[in-house]
Structures are given as C-alpha cells and as structure tokens.
Amino acid sequence: MAVIAAPVVAAITVTATSASAASGLTAADKAMAGKLNQRVGAAELGTNVVGEVRDVASGQTVWSKNGTKGLMPASTNKLATAVAALTVLGPGHTVQTKAVYRSGAVYLVGGGDQQLSSADLKSLATATAKTLKAKGHRSVRLMFDDHLFAAPSLATGWNSGYYPDTVAPVRALRIAGDETQDTALAATKYFAQQLTANGITVGKPARAKTPSGSTALASHKSKPLSTTVQYMLKYSDNDIAEGLLRLTALGQKRAATFAGGTAAVRAVLVKYGIPLTGVKLYDGSGLSRSDRMTADALSAIAGLAVDTRYQAKLWPILKGLPVAGVDGTLSTSYDRFTTAPASCAVGEVDAKTGSLTGVSALAGVTKGADGRWKSFAFVENGVSPTATVKHALDGLAATVEGCW
Template structure:
C-alpha cells in the first residue's frame, strides 16, 4: 500500500469501511489558509485513490458533478466506452419506467377450453404467463385455489403452459456458457417460478445438511421439487474436521441434478441456488402440484400450448406494480428481472417479446428524459453480456435527467443505500461504507464482472450539496476494487466547498466470496449478483 503525503496541523478522523472489511483514514483540514482550494484538493485526492496498485494497468472512467452548482468536480476517461456490468441496469430500469409506466403489472391467467359449468373441464387447462418475476409457489397455490373455487374439480385433457408472450430464446447468445448453472444467468421465460423472497426466477433452492454419521449421505433437497426434476445423491458426510466439498450440478440441456462431495459431520447447513432447464416446464409442474393440493384432478399430461382465443378465463393474478418490483430488482441486482423487463418492453411496443424488440426501446426512452446517450452499445438488460459498452458521462447524464421524471422518487428508492443492513434497503451496498459519512447517504448501483467493477449514483456532501458520480473500472486483476470506489464515495460525502478534506490512508485489499458459496443469503453474494466468476470477483 502506498504511503500518502502527511498534511501538517491536521485533525485525523477514522472511519471504518466494511466492504469486505477495510479501513479508510481521512484528514479534515479547515479552510484557514488563503490558498486553500477544496475542489483542487478533491481532484488531487481522487487521483491518489485511483493510483491504488489494484488498478495498475486498468482503465477507470470517473466523473463527479454537482447537482446544485452544475459544475464538474472531477473527470477521468469520462467519454471512454467501458464494460458497465450491472450499471447497465440503470438504463434498463429507467427505460422500463418510461415505456411500461410505474403502475405496470404482469398478468397471469388460467383458462379452460370451455366453460366448466358442471365442474369438469372437457378439454385442456391453460396457465398463461406474461413474464411476472414474482410468481412464487404461494402465487401458484392462490391461482389453483381460485380455479377450485370456480367449481372445477376435474380436467379431462392436459395442463398446458402458455409462455408465448415472450419468445423461446432462453439464454442470451453473449452470455458465457460456463455461467448457465448459476442463478445470475437463469433462463428467461414468460412463465417462471420465483423460488425465494428475493424473487430469483428460473432457479431452485438447494439445501443440504450433514448425515447422522461419517460416511452417511448428506441430506440434499431441491425446492420447489417437481416431477420434471431429478436428484442423484452421490455425496457423503465427512469427518468433523473435513472441508466442505459439496456441490450440486445439472447437465446442460436437462434437469438431472447430481450432488457430489460432502459436508463435515456436525457442520453448518449449506444452501445455494441452481438454475433449471426450461423454466416454463418447471412452472407448469409447480402449478400441477398446486392443483392437486386443491383437489383438481388433471387426467392428461403437463406440457406447453397456446391458449385458444375463445378460452374461458377461470383465474387471474396481477403482480405488484413495477415501481414496487424495482426494489428486489435493483437492490439485489437481479439479472432475470432486467431481461424480463427488456422483453416486456418489446412485447408491449412492437408485439414481440424478444431481446431485439425490447432493446431498441431503451435509447428513445432515455432521449425523452433528456439524457445525453452517446456511444452506448446495449446487448442485454442486466449487464451480464460483455457486448455492452457505456461511458461514465452517459451514466451521469441519466442520473441527472431522471430527477425530472414523475416516477423519480420510486426509482431513487430502488437504489442500494450504503451501510443499511436491511437487504431490501441496503441491497448490494449493505456491507459497504459502514461507519462513514457515506453510510445512509450514498445511493448507488453496483456492478461486477471478472475484471469489471462499477459504482454510480448520488451522494450528499458535508454542507448538503447534492452530487452525482459514476465510477467504472475495467481491466483490473484479482478482486473488484470496491474499497477504492468506497474511498471515493466517502471522500465525496465529506466534500465541502468551505473546508478541504484530504485522504490520508487508502483501505487494504481483500478478497470477495464467490456468489454460490456465500452463507449470507442462499446462493447470493454479499456484493454484486451478476458476476461471471473466474479466479475472484
């Protein structure tokens, strides 16, 4: 770690930053000297922060602007096109609020071939999705209960899932093949199951506990388990001092899961998330089980089909409004939600639920807001694709422009808040900048891919000055430079035009847990949730 300059006659303030555990030491210098220039000092300090060895050979696009004064406080490579990772979600979410509207809801229906006036559906029963990312197991149960309450007790034909609201391209062609088993690269469908309270779609929860003795199989389960999934358990319980080696994988193209490795005897439970193949089929089987629980017997098979135009509607469910769905989407950086919104925009505007039809809606929406969108290349909605390119000054322009939109309050609320431990408030920033002036102050979107890291959002200075900032790092080696980003954000939170605050010591470097191994929440990372994992992220 480099040793920075020593500033004479300074009062030193210590602030603990909990990124992956780090410490920032700041030095506040009163504006006593006539030659003090707080803005020049800010720029010099940010330059020093960005000189951290972790960014050697990397490119950093950084820009800071005062919303109150309108002046640019700092800029470096602001017009360089860089990989944004999940900062792309800033564009996707804002466009969705403009194109779909903050009160937009997803509609899921159940219909029959004919009116079952006698309690029997003579023909097929259809469940029709429009992309609702909040369709939990309980939601499917509610739909089944509504079908039963309509008097239906029997279906002579098949139970068919209609997911034709979107196309059948499940995975973006740019996504890395090796990511496919992991929740952040789940397949996209117009009918999918939200497997947990975080509303992760297209996945199952994997839970495991050690067996009762050394050598006994580990107790492994998938939830929600359905007839279209299988689990082969080849795992075993190790000695109490053994390492956890348990892993659950499925072969690409199917839903045959295999558990291997082991857990130590008496060790902690293990949980993670794994994607399913063809989430529409999994959703259909979840609904079939719900119907059976309600006493509705389906004589035929569970499959897929297109609902006839004259089908009789038996049940309907509306999701929460988009302004509310933004909370789990943006707070937890949910990739599946981003792609669903892209396809929903395409369907609602061009009648095509495709990536192509949805992506072309983003730039016109941002133009309508008054954002200066230059040099943007958007390949997907989440930022998982390495085909995305974005400039830091474009992010800043968007952050500024959305403040004039009627839905800005809801959009701002959806951004993670530094140091706030409630996951649906702090989100991906809940463990960062704790105990600093940035805690409860910085509202920003994170972003992480291997060799890519970003943090962009809003911060209030010591004197109440509102600022926007964007930091996009590309080409760094090892773990993401989140402590460097945090040091900049804390420096901005300390900024005053009447007193200079100088950075004295940069925080140490630490690694970041792999997303699939983090115990904080099943399958989720304590940092970002969109990673392409290599050695570290």
C-alpha cells in the same frame, strides 16, 4: 420478416444545462475534484478506469476522467433498464398470470410477472379448481403458454456458463428464484400439483399457445412495477432485469427480445438527453461482456434518480438503490464501506454496484459537501473485483460525498 410497429415513448421534457452555461463549480466541488484527481490514480484500480461526477441540478460536470470511453458496466447497466421500464410502463404497472379454459384444457398463461411466488401460484390453482368444479370439470388437460416473450436465447456477450447459477433462460412464466432450464415447465408442474391437491385430475403439462375463445378461470395480479424495480436494484437480480427488458419492449410495441428491449432502452435514454456516443447495450442485466457504457452516460442516468422533474415516474430508483454500508449489495455482508476512509459515508451514498470477471463499477448519487445532489460513475475494467478494488471504489464515492 415481422414488421414491428413504431415505438411508443412517453413524452419527456428535458431542459439541458451545459457546463458553460452553469454558474461554475462551488468551492466544495473544486476541492472534491482535486481529491479525485489524486485518489483515482492511487486507488489500486489499475490503468483502465473511467469516472465522472455531475451536479444534478445544474447538469454541470464537476469532474471527469475518460468520461466518453466505453467500458463494460456490469450490473450498473440495470440503472438504464430501470429508467426505461418505469418511463414506458409507469411505477404502478402490473401484469397478470392467468388460467383459462378451452375444449377440455386449462392453459396457464404467463404475463411476465418477475416476482411470481409459489404461494401466488398455489392461490391461483385453488381459485382455478374452484371455478372448474363449479362448471362441472374435474379432469382436464393442462397446457402452459409462455409465448409472450420470444424463445430464450443467449445475448451477445453471454456464455452458456451463466446458466443456471447466474441467470435463467428468460421466460414469461417463472416462479421467482427458479433457475432451472425451463422455468415455465417447472411452474406448471407445481401448478398441476396444486390442482391435484384441490381435486382436479390433470394430464402431463405441454407447451401451447392459448387458443382464441378461451374462458377465464382465475388470475393473479403481480406486485406493482415500482416494487419489482426496487428489488431488482437493491439485490442486483439478473432475472428480473431481463424480464423487465422484455416488458419494456412490449410497452413500446417492439419484439420481446434482447434486441427489442435494448432498442427500447436507447429510445428512452435519448428522450432524457443521455449522451449515448460509445454506449452499446445487448442485455438488461449487464451480464454481457459486449455491453459498453461511458461514465458520461452512466452518471447522467444515475442523476435521473434525484432529478425533481422526473420523480412522478422514477421515484422507485432512489428508493431501490443500495445504501452504503446498510443494505442490498452495498451492505457490510458484501464488505462495502466497512473500513476507513470510506466508512465515513455509511448511510450517505445510494448506488448501484457492478461486478464481473475483470470488471468493477459503482454508480449512484449522494449529496456533496455543498449540500447539493451529485451523481457519479466509476468503472474499472481489467482488474479482478477484489476487496481492495471494492474499497477503492467506496473511497471515491466517499470523496464525492465530501466526508473524506
């Protein structure tokens, strides 16, 4: 059995504020809590609903319903993935896709770039061909190395039907948007086409680990992690989430697997003081039907997006969260915040959506009627995520914002 080095977690100073130590609820908070008590039961969300609202600055719980009960969070789980990735790696973190040479072979080496485009690979091939010609090489074997991540597997709680429409097998080499079974091979075939177009003859690509002593030919640097996290949250990109989970694991010197990644996430959340009793994580995207998240934990995680103590690293989260009725998975094209009463909160709520069969969730932040930041989480299990359910969740968020 491989021995994994002790995790490296960035030092985080947390000043906990208990509800009993807080100065008490504002009049606006009391009014909001009363409305939530009435509206959750009448919101056509079914009987298996949990929720919580916190005042971010004080840490006080404003309202809670079964806040410590774990339910399937669906894609709201990506909030935890984002927090962990940014904390461990930092918003400016980048990775490289490289082409190296050894003994008549070019190796295309994946670095886990989650937004690698075909244009990026084309540029890399052009630069690689130029260097090869300068060295007198016009015919090479072509290998590809995606061994940075462990071989793809289904996470606990996933089913094979997720491939290829919902998520691709997780690999360290992939053109963004590609959902084929072997994205590394597909990327390498495209790279080969571009080398050929630049006058380099290549053989049939084969998977192989890069040998020691290889010579660098060319490289492509990824976009910064901040950009990737924002895109992942805004459009709920499952592939990016799972890639970031593995990069986070590597950043803590853990195995680049589901288990290594989720252990890394938990280690980071503990450092922030997030309550993890009842929380079970098996992936980074929230696709697992075995994942469990409490409203207590989810509202606390969402609050980190606007907690002034952590903005040096976590600022991309708020910028990446979908805005009510404006963009991402909360845009009107998804039928969110389109009708009264929730439409009063258009542009005022920043939140991550979550949707699976029988699962609907919404977690994020907004400023309440008292002008203070509130974090919230509402999760429902058992009812199909229909338009009625989505509108009900939007209405609860509008209640937190105070316009309804």
